[in-house]
Amino acid sequence: MPFPAARLKEMLEAGTREFGVPGASVAVWSGGALAEAAAGVCNLDTQVPATPDTLFQIGSITKLYTAVLCLQLVEEGKLALDQPVRAVLPQFRVQDEAAAAQVTLRDLLTHRSGIEGDYFKDAGRGEDRIEKFVAMMSALTQVHEPGAMFSYCNTGFVAAGRMIEIADGRSWDKAIRARIAKSIDTPAFSTLPEQAMRYQTAIGHLGTPGKLFVTPVAYLAQSNAPAGSTPMGRARDIVTFARMLMDGGMAPNGMRLLREENAAAMREVNIVCPRMMNIDAIGLAAFLWDWDGDGHYEVFGHDGSTIGQAAWLRCHPESGTVFCLLTNGGNGKALADAAIREVFSTIARTVPPEPPATDAAFVAAPARYEGRYANSMETIEVTAEAGRLVATSHPAPDYAVIAGGTKRVELEAVNAELFLGVAPGMSLPQSWHFLSDDGAGRALYLHQGARAHKRV
Numbered sequence: 001m002p003f004p005a006a007r008l009k010e011m012l013e014a015g016t017r018e019f020g021v022p023g024a025s026v027a028v029w030s031g032g033a034l035a036e037a038a039a040g041v042c043n044l045d046t047q048v049p050a051t052p053d054t055l056f057q058i059g060s061i062t063k064l065y066t067a068v069l070c071l072q073l074v075e076e077g078k079l080a081l082d083q084p085v086r087a088v089l090p091q092f093r094v095q096d097e098a099a100a101a102q103v104t105l106r107d108l109l110t111h112r113s114g115i116e117g118d119y120f121k122d123a124g125r126g127e128d129r130i131e132k133f134v135a136m137m138s139a140l141t142q143v144h145e146p147g148a149m150f151s152y153c154n155t156g157f158v159a160a161g162r163m164i165e166i167a168d169g170r171s172w173d174k175a176i177r178a179r180i181a182k183s184i185d186t187p188a189f190s191t192l193p194e195q196a197m198r199y200q201t202a203i204g205h206l207g208t209p210g211k212l213f214v215t216p217v218a219y220l221a222q223s224n225a226p227a228g229s230t231p232m233g234r235a236r237d238i239v240t241f242a243r244m245l246m247d248g249g250m251a252p253n254g255m256r257l258l259r260e261e262n263a264a265a266m267r268e269v270n271i272v273c274p275r276m277m278n279i280d281a282i283g284l285a286a287f288l289w290d291w292d293g294d295g296h297y298e299v300f301g302h303d304g305s306t307i308g309q310a311a312w313l314r315c316h317p318e319s320g321t322v323f324c325l326l327t328n329g330g331n332g333k334a335l336a337d338a339a340i341r342e343v344f345s346t347i348a349r350t351v352p353p354e355p356p357a358t359d360a361a362f363v364a365a366p367a368r369y370e371g372r373y374a375n376s377m378e379t380i381e382v383t384a385e386a387g388r389l390v391a392t393s394h395p396a397p398d399y400a401v402i403a404g405g406t407k408r409v410e411l412e413a414v415n416a417e418l419f420l421g422v423a424p425g426m427s428l429p430q431s432w433h434f435l436s437d438d439g440a441g442r443a444l445y446l447h448q449g450a451r452a453h454k455r456v
Contacts (some may be wrong), residue, residue, distance in 0.1 A: 002031035003347055005140040009037035015338055016040045019427075020209020021330035022136040023202055026339065027235035029243060029322040032346045037237055040088075045214050054328035055188060055201045055232040056310045059304025061115040062228035063157050065180055066110050067243070067285035069164045069172075071262045072179060078167035081106040081284075088163045093138035096126070102146050105163060108156035108422035109284045112269040115141040117153035117451060118377035120398040123223035127171050133223035143375055143452050144445075149435075150271045150282055151375075151452035157285075161226025172226050184239040184244060184251040191225055193421045194217070196232045204308020204328025208425030212329050215308040228304055238313055242301070245286075246317050259270070267300045274433040274447050276356050276418055289314075291350050298350070310338040319348035334427045338348035355429050358420055362413040364389055369434055373446035380446055380453055388412070391421060391432060391448075 002286045006025060007441065016039045017022050022041035036052040073079040076135060082104050085092045094100045094115050107113040119140060123132035143151050150426035161172040168175045175189045181189040190196040205212040220229035224274055244251040249258030266284045281288040281297055288297035299316060310332040314323045323343050325336050337352070344349045366384035374381045378395045389411040409421035420429035434443035438455055446453045 001349070002033035003028045003035050005035040005037065008035045008343075009039070011126055011339060011342060012037045012039040012383065015335040016330075019331040019335045019338075020212070021327050021332050021335050022205050022212060023054070023058060023329075024325060024327045024332070024335065025050055025052055025054055025235045026323075026325045027052070028237050028324075028343055028347075029241045030343075032320070032322065033241065034236060038437040042200060042291045043214060044205060044212060048200070049368060050202060050328075051200065052236065053188075053200060055190060055196050055199050055234060056311065056328060057202075057230070057232050057304075057306040057309040058228065058238060058326065059306045059309065060228040061238060061302045061311050061313050062226070062231045063109075063285045064245070064313075065176055065231070066157050066160055066164070066172075066226045067266060068245075069175055069179060070105060070109065070160055071266070071284070072175065072257055073164065073167045075259055075262060076167075079105060079163060081109075084276075085159060085163065086226075087160070089134065092134065092159065094140045094142070095138070096142045099146050101140050105160060106270065107146055108153070108160045108283070110282050111150050111153045111156065111450075112147050112271050112282075113145050113153055113156050114142045114144040114148060114151065115153055115155055116143060116376040117151060117155055118375065118399065119155050120221060120224070122221040125222050129223040130158060130172055130226065131163060131338060132164050133221075134159050140376070141422050143454055147450060149445075149449075151447070152450040154224060154410050157227040158224055164226070174186055176231075177310070180241070180257065181259060184240055184254045185253050186233065186240050189231065189233040189237050191231045192222070193230070201232060202326075202328040204306060204310065206308045207329075209330045217307050220306055221439075229306065233326075235324045235326050238311075238326075239322045242313055242315050242322045244313050245300075246320070246322065250371065267297070273450075274418075274431070274435065276414070277431050277433065277447070277450070279450060289352065291352050293353065310336075312340070314340055314344070316344060319350075321347050331426055337428055355420060356414045356416055356418070358412040360412075362415065363387070364413055364416075368442055369417075371442065372456050374456045375451060375453050377455070378453070379450065380448065381409075382446065389419060391446075 023039040027036040037049040042048045069144045123129045204215040211440040248260035249263035279287045286300045301313040394408045411419035411421045419432040433447040436444035438444040
């Protein structure tokens with residue numbers, strides 16, 4: 001049974017008002033039919049209404065596209081998942097020479113390389129911007145040893161994008177348009193601002209609901225495009241792409257993009273995430289979820305965020321359901337959570353689990369948790385105040401615009417490893433995992449926002 005289009009529109013209009021989201025577009029494929037709706041505005045300053053034809057930035061959902069490009073080139077014998085990156089990029093460097101020599105394409109696509117993942121230096125707008133960015137990666141340190149754990153890594157996907165350019169012979173932008181966007185009949189999908197100008201586009205908004213403003217910076221650096229800095233699309237474009245993944249690599253128009261076994265490989269577990277994180281496991285770029293707790297990862301997809309825009313993609317192959325929500329600011333996470341729960345409970349009879357319950361009786365020993373944890377994106381200072389842990393995030397200068405400034409979050413314990421905290425302006429908790437040991441009884445890593453921050 002298809003999800004009712006009228007209800008989708010009603011749900012989105014109510015949700016954008018409730019959660020202070022300026023504009024949103026949603027598309028749902030279920031029961032063999034597409035339902036789509038839009039609500040709000042593209043831009044609070046211009047008040048242009050959002051429609052299902054509006055392009056929103058899809059952020060890191062792009063990583064699924066980059067992974068498909070890699071697998072196409074694997075099928076052609078031009079790349080190999082388990083071959084070192086240096087087999088294709090001999091000059092590939094990070095600060096740790098052993099890591100640089102060891103890291104494989106699979107490591108890049110599964111966020112287990114350990115390379116610092118958030119590096120926002122702009123390598124310009126020329127055709128060689130991705131090549132230049134990868135050369136700049138020589139400045140990056142390791143958060144952890146390759147393969148040791150999961151830590152979200154944007155930079156790894158830029159390196160994968162450069163491998164695509166070498167193997168394909170075209171720029172990443174041209175490869176993704178020729179190999180995917182045009183092949184599956186989604187011509188509005190854009191990776192460059194000049195492409196998106198042909199369509200109505202949404203702009204991001206910063207601040208908290210009720211105090212939102214149009215972002216002064218429309219896009220992240222174009223050199224980070226393979227990780228998701230610039231691509232824009234309509235919600236139904238992303239659904240079309242996701243249906244291809246769900247249907248064994250065959251697009252709705254009959255064009256085969258991947259062999260069936262490689263489409264399935266994107267959903268096979270490569271690394272498991274910290275327990276009760278917002279992602280359960282990682283395939284080849286794909287996020288995997290076990291909503292019902294039976295040990296089977298029945299849902300796959302990805303989230304995405306850029307400067308003031310956020311996106312969510314969820315696919316449930318068993319019921320043939322695909323959900324994509326695109327937003328341009330405000331408490332989009334709460335809107336996505338409410339919409340995902342209603343759509344999937346109605347169509348697939350499954351929903352994401354509720355956040356774990358906190359334990360008021362747990363007393364945190366400050367010595368294990370207090371201290372400073374950092375990666376290239378931010379430094380998080382954890383202190384104990386009145387018997388409760390407080391985490392204060394200080395963004396690095398290159399990340400300040402995206403992060404929106406310093407944030408203070410009070411943490412509540414679930415157990416000795418996991419705490420929950422609600423960020424300012426949001427209504428749903430995030431997970432804060434204190435992992436490993438530094439040899440002195442203190443946590444070595446704080447895993448938050450899907451990223452490992454090492455004690456400094």
